[in-house]
Amino acid sequence: MTLPPGNLGLPLIGDTLNFLQDAQFAKKRHQQYGPIFKTSIFGQPTVFVSGSEANLFVLSNENQYFVVSWPPSTKALLGPLSLSLQTGSDHQNRRKLLYQAFQPRALAGYIGGMEDITGRYLQRWTQMSEFAWYPELRNYTFDVACKLLVGIDNSSESELGNYFKIWSDGLFSVPLDLPWTQFGKAKKCRKLLLAELENIIRARQQGTPSKNDALGLLICARDDDGNSLSLEELKDQVLLLLFTGHSSLSSAIASFCLLLAQNPDVMAKIRAEQQQFSTTEPLTLEHLKQMTYLEQVLREVLRLVPPLAGGFRQVIKPCELGGYEIPKGWIVLYEINQTHQDTSVYPEPDRFDPDRFSLERSTNAKPFSYVPFGGGLRECLGKEFARLEMKLFAARMVRECEWDLLPDQDLNLILVPTPHPRDGLRVKFRRKMTSS
Secondary structure (H helix, E strand, O other): OOOOOEOOOEOOOEOHHHHHHOOOHHHHHHHHHOOEEEEEEOOEEEEEEEOHHHHHHHHOOEOOOEEEOOOHHHHHHHOOOOHHHOOHHHHHHHHHHHHOOOOHHHHHHHHHHHHHHHHHHHHHHHHHOEEEHHHHHHHHHHHHHHHHHHOOOOHHHOHHHHHHHHHHHOOOOOOOOOOOOHHHHHHHHHHHHHHHHHHHHHHHHHOOOOOOOHHHHHHHOOOOOOOOOOHHHHHHHHHHHHHHOOHHHHHHHHHHHHHHHHOHHHHHHHHHHHOOOOOOOOOOHHHHHHOHHHHHHHHHHHHHOOOOOEEEEEEOOOEEEOOEEEOOOOEEEEEHHHHOOOOOOOOOOOOOOHHHHOHHHHOOOOOOOOOOOOOHHHOOOOHHHHHHHHHHHHHHHHHHEEEEEOOOOOOOEEOOOOOEEOOOOEEEEEEOOOOO
């Protein structure tokens, strides 16, 4: 048994800078070495793997060969009590508690709040007419997350929104803790965020218990032994919920807006489907479920531009993968974006083709060949919240608005922390002249 092919790069930093700066980092090395290769990033030997079989092995052997791992900057900024860093039975118990905020009954209760905030932003964007959309979408998803998860309004315009942006931009950075580095600034903002969250949580704990948002549900939640979450844990878990309910969604929604502007034929098909639904009635989960073509489009958006490029796992027991030995203590990075480019599953993988998710064509898909939300025991807890917000936003946009890309802008994607167009997705935006 031999180690995977590849190069560990420079001492200490390895290939970290190339990994953070080159959008084609993994693709180039797969072309050179094949489906599995080794390198060193964030100070640790790391094996990159892609494809449904590798995903199946990594994601179905949680706690046997692998446990979750994150780069040092991410660990420090998420906090020790965050669900994303917990393992084994601790993770399972906490996940069960946090799931209460994302079960179907809770999701149905979020729709009205999502509709209100979406309507307010559509009005704002109509008045702005020409603008960079991605920063606006970050504000939009942050306002939705703060309202529905923590119960606070217009957060993007507050200090909380400012701290949050600096904090999330440092999650995948070189962990050099100095005041002027990206990581140093993010660490300072984590302290400021936690202080704000502590004030919010304490005020809620002293008031009448309310289950109208995720924080209310978590304050009231009890585990199997009847214990509630401590203040310190509530802060870390709420910070994680805000991150997962915001950064990935901003990226996914921006990709939807970009791809629709570039594919008017897909836009026309979505609009035709929307004519089956009344525009005067409020949207419900049942309406959204019936929008099958829109569902295909959103699935294809997440295939072509997955908000997370992959997931890190630490090897706790030596194992064999792809014919190579993976030593204990090494890191494995299972790649979502490269898996979604597998030509044996997705012919012409660079083409935007929502019909590949039609009922006829998607029935033979391999397990773990489509993993925008990860998979296994650690599949994204907020997956249905994200799908709901994406679909509701998409339906409202297509029904009520039109947008065109402005010329002379760089639409190439910056991939860290989540994919977004380099020039911020500059558009000309207007309400539709006639409602359909």
